Amino acid sequence: HPKRKMAKFNVKKAASECIQCEKCSRACENFIDISRGMKEVKEGNYTYFSEMFMNCMGCGKCLAVCPQNIDIIRVMTEAAKEMIMNEKYKIRVGRGPIQDTEIRNVGQPIVMGEIPGVIAFVGCPNYEDGPHEVVEMAKIFLDRRYIVVTSGCAAMDIAMWKDENGQTLYESYPGDFDAGCLVNVGSCVSNAHIAGAAIKIASIFAHRDLRANYEEIADYILNRVGAVGIAWGAMSQKAASIATGCNRLGIPVIVGARGAKYRRMYLGRKDIPGDWQVFNARDGSKVQIGPGPEHLIYASESKEEAIVMAAKLCIRPNDTTKGRQIKLAHYIDLHKRYFGEYPDDIHYYIRTKADIPITEKDKIEEILKENAWVEKPIPDPTLLERLVRR
Ligand code: SF4
Ligand code: SF4
Missing domain, CATH: 3.40.50.2030 (Rossmann fold)
Structure with missing residues (x-):
């Protein structure tokens, strides 16, 4: 909604809560090294998280194990914000039924x-x-x-x-x-x-x-x-x-x-x-x-x-x-x-x-x-006996 204001999210502050326990990285099925990303974001470097953003499927498994309750997906999304805002792709229009x-x-x-x-x-x-x-x-x-x-x-x-x-x-x-x-x-x-x-x-x-x-x-x-x-x-x-x-x-x-x-x-x-x-x-x-x-x-x-x-x-x-x-x-x-x-x-x-x-x-x-192969006939195949034309 245009009038709804998003609560301000301080990405660096959130990342600085990280204690580098690596529980999130172990939980991530997509092998994203989240603790590394957190460390880099804390230092103001967003590159790793914006590169990894496309690999995150938002499953939330990392959130469930984080002892600091850090909103990891939000941190990653904020880190990739620049990249997301500049995303532009050409796609063929969805055309509906085949004629x-x-x-x-x-x-x-x-x-x-x-x-x-x-x-x-x-x-x-x-x-x-x-x-x-x-x-x-x-x-x-x-x-x-x-x-x-x-x-x-x-x-x-x-x-x-x-x-x-x-x-x-x-x-x-x-x-x-x-x-x-x-x-x-x-x-x-x-x-x-x-x-x-x-x-x-x-x-x-x-x-x-x-x-x-x-x-x-x-x-x-x-x-x-x-x-x-x-x-x-x-x-x-x-x-x-x-x-x-x-x-x-x-x-x-x-x-x-x-x-x-x-x-x-x-x-x-x-x-x-x-x-x-x-x-x-x-x-x-x-x-x-x-x-x-x-x-x-x-x-x-x-x-x-x-x-x-x-x-x-x-x-x-x-x-x-x-x-x-x-x-x-x-x-x-x-x-x-x-x-x-x-x-x-x-x-x-x-x-x-x-x-x-x-x-x-x-x-x-x-x-x-x-394989002791033998020739087989090529049928007019059906699984339905009633379709047999006898
Ligand atoms: S939400 Fe993303 S980063 Fe977290 S475990 Fe799932 S895929 Fe990995
Ligand atoms: S689980 Fe939380 S505290 Fe531990 S490394 Fe991941 S983000 Fe940091």
């Missing part, structure tokens, strides 16, 4: 697997190492021509990073819902538009009835639409409910390591073949498929693991051989880049030899031989 015309253009390549996937960066900013990790992940998928969608805090965090030319990802990549483009759908509640895009693919591209037909729509998305959410800093109840809402629609979600605290993951077992069978809607036969998507909620320990997992979770039973080649090429390449070796589950995802990425042919044939 039907866009879905018509990309529906087929997504369902066939030729656009390798739709990756949505969503959720709270409870990052272990600051927002730059989200930007790095988004850039990798944009450069590989995935469709990248974002919302809420993740969308704002992406705006905070600039490349060597002073440009944000929003300035470097177009805003269409298309391969290699970055769409900001809007605020956190606009996540509904991301799920809505997947639903629209089932409705517009495959003419699935939208009314009272959740089961069929979810079956369609699970088996055909290679969409994955990454909620890298998820911490709220709301983020958990959005994530499980996506799971109900057949969209897997990766959370950061702290997401493990939700204590509910939906993890698949790729070593149990019986878990990975679908009906072939053409003739009703039961067909063995690869474990795709392997998990529905997965907590990743590092951004590298999340990148590789996201590429893998885009694999869907309905991929054409060309689509599967493209998705596997990204999965294998990212795995080699970040883990220095081939993934140990490639043989599960090869249905016929036409699925093998051409550049990896010799090595993968060797892997298939080692």
Whole structure:
């Protein structure tokens, strides 16, 4: 309120109450050396706290343990005041729903697997190492021509990073819902538009009835639409409910390591073949498929693991051989880049030899031989027996 006056806060005086017991630094999950910051603020040096400000998620754990009852978050905020007041970022305007015309253009390549996937960066900013990790992940998928969608805090965090030319990802990549483009759908509640895009693919591209037909729509998305959410800093109840809402629609979600605290993951077992069978809607036969998507909620320990997992979770039973080649090429390449070796589950995802990425042919044939691989049919996949066209 313009008339409301903030009580004057003497930042140096507050910091001078600190007795350097370091209880706060030990309590801080983000490894902020709060006692060092307090010491420096007392001496009039605000640099450390303004640098660390972005890493603080305001959890208040430090406040709870401070024997001097110092308002640590306030001290840090005051120390970073100069930086906060000068913050200016360019963000693409939140644009709301994905248009039907866009879905018509990309529906087929997504369902066939030729656009390798739709990756949505969503959720709270409870990052272990600051927002730059989200930007790095988004850039990798944009450069590989995935469709990248974002919302809420993740969308704002992406705006905070600039490349060597002073440009944000929003300035470097177009805003269409298309391969290699970055769409900001809007605020956190606009996540509904991301799920809505997947639903629209089932409705517009495959003419699935939208009314009272959740089961069929979810079956369609699970088996055909290679969409994955990454909620890298998820911490709220709301983020958990959005994530499980996506799971109900057949969209897997990766959370950061702290997401493990939700204590509910939906993890698949790729070593149990019986878990990975679908009906072939053409003739009703039961067909063995690869474990795709392997998990529905997965907590990743590092951004590298999340990148590789996201590429893998885009694999869907309905991929054409060309689509599967493209998705596997990204999965294998990212795995080699970040883990220095081939993934140990490639043989599960090869249905016929036409699925093998051409550049990896010799090595993968060797892997298939080692794993006594046998060719599998490519089904018209569904989990719903009533959709079999007999
Ligand atoms: S409020 Fe900030 S500084 Fe305090 S424990 Fe939480 S993250 Fe660390
Ligand atoms: S817990 Fe309080 S008194 Fe102890 S180092 Fe941290 S700010 Fe200072």
